[in-house]
Amino acid sequence: MKPNYCPRCEVEGIADPGIPDCWVCPQCNGRLFLREISDTLQCREAVGAHGASLDTRGGLPARELAREVNERGDSSGSDVERGDMGQAKITRILRPAAPMPRDPGGEQKRLEERNVVQVLLPTYNELHGTKYESVESGVDEQGTDVIASSQCLGEAHLDFQITYVDTEGRLRASIARGQAYDAELSEEDLLTRFIDALRKKCLAPDTNAILVLDGGGIVTPHGTVERFVRQYQRELELAPFREVWWVDHAPGGVIRRLWPLV
DSSP states (O other): OOTTEETTTTEEOEEOTTSTTEEEOTTTOOEEEOOOOOSSOOOSSOEEEEEEOSOEETTEESEEEEEEEOTTSOEEEEEEEEOTTSOEEEEEEEEOSSOOOOOTTSHHHHHHHHHHHHHHHHHHHHHHTOOOOEEEEOOGGGTOOEEEEOSSTTOOOEEEEEEESOOOHHHHHHHHHTOOEEEEEEHHHHHHHHHHHHHHHHTSOOTTSEEEEEOTTSOOOHHHHHHHHHHTHHHHHHOSSSEEEEEOOSTTOOEEEEESOO
């Protein structure tokens, strides 16, 4: 795949004359960078990489990869190989830089929830033509995790519920303990984890809230999220929430409304 190819829009980017080895997608305006990554990578900002083959299987790339290194030094990655008969294998890895600090008061959890909504808001505003900017933690007893507000007249506050999309025990234990995690499974099994997270939230929904499926932990390829939407479109449609979103914190990660479809 050419370095100036945008896998999301399936077009070639236009060279940025001011930045070496950088291209701009003419459709989504995303930036594409060519970078060499060594075994020892130090960064002050989060770094992400996404790639997809030109060959497709069922409308999705035959091979995909996603990589991330965040500001703490945690790294994660996913590789997908899709076959001719619909079968697909995905490998997921996580290398935490350190154990997660204890959070008995839930302050870190609330901070992460606010960050998820803050990342989502620019895309939400672009989609709805709104100007929501500020976020604050909601009241747990009322089932609201985050509240977003706007200073514009007529834009009422938004209530959000947040849930991790992959709650596998071994993964969450690896994050908490700072231990390496490796898993190889079918893409179908991974999608089952994702829909189980949605089903669990549907047991006690707030129909006026926006549900956010938080992809934090291991970066997920775009094609895997797209397959999730295709395969479980009916359940997403029936989910008793105002809207359903996916948010991946990784640079270049998926941030999109899953339902209603755009």
